[in-house]
Amino acid sequence: MMSTDVALQQAESLLAGLGKGTAKPEPNRLDVVIEASDLIAATTALRGARWGYLATLTGVDLGKEANQIEALYHLCEGDAIVTLRVRVPRAGGAVPSVYALHPNAMFFERELMEMFGVTVTGLSDTSHFFLPDGWPDGTYPLLKDTDVQAAAKQVKGSEPPEPGRQGDRFIVPVGPQHPALKEPGHFEFAVDGELVTGATVRLGYVHRGIERACEQQNYTQNLYLTERVCGICSHSHANAYVNGVEKLAGVQATPRAQAIRQLVACLERIHSHYLWLGVAAYEAGFETLLMYSWRDREIVMDVLEQMTGNRVNYSASVLGGVKFDVTSAHAQAIRHGMDKIEERTRHYLHVVTSDTSFLSRARGIGVTSKEEADAMGLLGPTLRAAGVTRDVRVDAPYGSYKQFPVKAVVDSAGDLAARFKVRMEEALESVRVIRTILDGLPEGDLTVKMPRKIPAGETISRFEAPRGELFYYIKSNGTDKPERVKIRTPSICNWIFVLKKAVGAQMADVPPLLAGIDPCFSCNDRTIVINRPRHGRQVLTWEELRRQAITHTRR
Amino acid sequence: MSVQADSIWSEALEKIKTWARVNSPWILHYNSGSCNGCDIEIVATITPRYDLERFGIKLQGSPRHADVLICTGPVTLQSRDRLKRIYEQMPDPKFVVAVGSCATSGGVFQGCYSVVGHIDEVIPVNAYIPGCPPRPEAIIDGVVKLLTSLLPAKAKK
Numbered sequence: 001m002m003s004t005d006v007a008l009q010q011a012e013s014l015l016a017g018l019g020k021g022t023a024k025p026e027p028n029r030l031d032v033v034i035e036a037s038d039l040i041a042a043t044t045a046l047r048g049a050r051w052g053y054l055a056t057l058t059g060v061d062l063g064k065e066a067n068q069i070e071a072l073y074h075l076c077e078g079d080a081i082v083t084l085r086v087r088v089p090r091a092g093g094a095v096p097s098v099y100a101l102h103p104n105a106m107f108f109e110r111e112l113m114e115m116f117g118v119t120v121t122g123l124s125d126t127s128h129f130f131l132p133d134g135w136p137d138g139t140y141p142l143l144k145d146t147d148v149q150a151a152a153k154q155v156k157g158s159e160p161p162e163p164g165r166q167g168d169r170f171i172v173p174v175g176p177q178h179p180a181l182k183e184p185g186h187f188e189f190a191v192d193g194e195l196v197t198g199a200t201v202r203l204g205y206v207h208r209g210i211e212r213a214c215e216q217q218n219y220t221q222n223l224y225l226t227e228r229v230c231g232i233c234s235h236s237h238a239n240a241y242v243n244g245v246e247k248l249a250g251v252q253a254t255p256r257a258q259a260i261r262q263l264v265a266c267l268e269r270i271h272s273h274y275l276w277l278g279v280a281a282y283e284a285g286f287e288t289l290l291m292y293s294w295r296d297r298e299i300v301m302d303v304l305e306q307m308t309g310n311r312v313n314y315s316a317s318v319l320g321g322v323k324f325d326v327t328s329a330h331a332q333a334i335r336h337g338m339d340k341i342e343e344r345t346r347h348y349l350h351v352v353t354s355d356t357s358f359l360s361r362a363r364g365i366g367v368t369s370k371e372e373a374d375a376m377g378l379l380g381p382t383l384r385a386a387g388v389t390r391d392v393r394v395d396a397p398y399g400s401y402k403q404f405p406v407k408a409v410v411d412s413a414g415d416l417a418a419r420f421k422v423r424m425e426e427a428l429e430s431v432r433v434i435r436t437i438l439d440g441l442p443e444g445d446l447t448v449k450m451p452r453k454i455p456a457g458e459t460i461s462r463f464e465a466p467r468g469e470l471f472y473y474i475k476s477n478g479t480d481k482p483e484r485v486k487i488r489t490p491s492i493c494n495w496i497f498v499l500k501k502a503v504g505a506q507m508a509d510v511p512p513l514l515a516g517i518d519p520c521f522s523c524n525d526r527t528i529v530i531n532r533p534r535h536g537r538q539v540l541t542w543e544e545l546r547r548q549a550i551t552h553t554r555r
Numbered sequence: 556m557s558v559q560a561d562s563i564w565s566e567a568l569e570k571i572k573t574w575a576r577v578n579s580p581w582i583l584h585y586n587s588g589s590c591n592g593c594d595i596e597i598v599a600t601i602t603p604r605y606d607l608e609r610f611g612i613k614l615q616g617s618p619r620h621a622d623v624l625i626c627t628g629p630v631t632l633q634s635r636d637r638l639k640r641i642y643e644q645m646p647d648p649k650f651v652v653a654v655g656s657c658a659t660s661g662g663v664f665q666g667c668y669s670v671v672g673h674i675d676e677v678i679p680v681n682a683y684i685p686g687c688p689p690r691p692e693a694i695i696d697g698v699v700k701l702l703t704s705l706l707p708a709k710a711k712k
Binding site: 225232 | 585593596598604634662663670
């Protein structure tokens, strides 16, 4: 991997002639102002040179006086971040779609359309993405002067129509309430026999409007709100937010505080991967593994509770430091717990790599090549299981990750079994890191003083959550409330993978395929995507179907 | 004579029904906008450490088979109608348990534009279990309290 400076220089030369002005707001960032008409040329130049992946697209309302909306396209390569800044008028603004180059842009562009009213030309589906059905037209919740409460009052019924049979196609509806889903989402799978020929997803059942709420509360209140974006990776959200705000304020937490944050993040990764192991195994019909892994997960929960006083939503980080210390009694309890976890993880690693009945459900399911995974913009263990070494903790170490480095776990198989293996090996790696942190925990205070008002500026904070890269964009305006907080969670980037891989799969493989990315609905909030089969509807004769069934089961 | 026999029969039948209801409630879980914190604690209650199933409780999938609806999270605009529909699909007698601060009061999401409010603004609630999220022990305690309240008064301690 090239160094940050080299990467930024390369990006600058690739974009030469297109930019209307460049700036370097932070050492690892390059801002390039471009016209909407040059957007395709700019993204093509970067993508053509294999420079980075599209992390997200942030819309910012610049207010009534400026009468403009700024769309920020964040592309990341290692630690380097290039932001393409496109300004469009507040009314009737339009940008071209970059969907053809970055498939996951579809999600971000639909969000830009419904939240800011910017038209994205060339997008096939322009229906609601985050907002409920029946949200009044022409009301954009993230524009500063929109009366969202009045708009919300106008929303009436929000039920999707019953799909049933469409000609000779049969649609299997799943959710929003379904035994396989712990969280609400509505899926429609068009099936031909056992073969899935089309997949649609409608999320939005958990959309609460957190980004808007962040603009109305002060920085301290927002800490507790961002922590509740997701109850499973709550520390990741709080930590990504805190890192960003501290950068804006020019405050640095003490080494001890940062080490404790990393310690909690490692514990959270283990509990999240154990949780996932159980749920994903359950989807594949392996309920015993759910019971065993959740029993062992309680070891981590006990440790977290002993340290922080809560099993979930631990509130470990505060602005400027951490809330609690790690005493020698805690350290002893953690070491004791980690010995047990290590033993159990090795056992589960053995199970997921050798159990015949398990492998027959996991091997060869949802296979992704390295190139495909990179092009789709996948993140986290799903990406690393396809052989791409991309991990924020390694590429762009934050906090104490320079002092206590982490090894990225990669597997080249790219199937569901590889996703199990990568997550279990990550849990083992976390155990190792926890021990090194406890051995070398720096001395010092837990908190430093944090100003109430944060100086004007903007920053990007990236954090490797258990599910992949978490991306926070925070813009401050000199007051005690942020101007804009953009949260991009890893699950949203991985949805495209499920929809692409579901088409052509057996219906029975869909639940483990879905669980394979570890989707977190409350994180990624709400989506609608329609993925039509790539080669039209596949029609099979009875004989072909029979042969396919035989070859499939012989595997 | 026959009137009296009928009442004895129906009384006995009522007793049997209550006995059956208290000893094997089937539970349906619906997340109407929760952050997942309460949901993972609900799953934790049915796993070996806490083992809610020892009370005859079974977590299952269809509203039409459910006696108790466990709700988590504030109610979002998009899930409001679905929550009502699930409640209406459940056969009588039915009970609703609101788990967590958001389900009982809206929690930190009060005032968010896509949030309607807490569960009892949409459907009637029988038991509230506060906490962010409530511990598995608290969830078990709430469910057991609800079940005990169904027993006839004399059987209560």
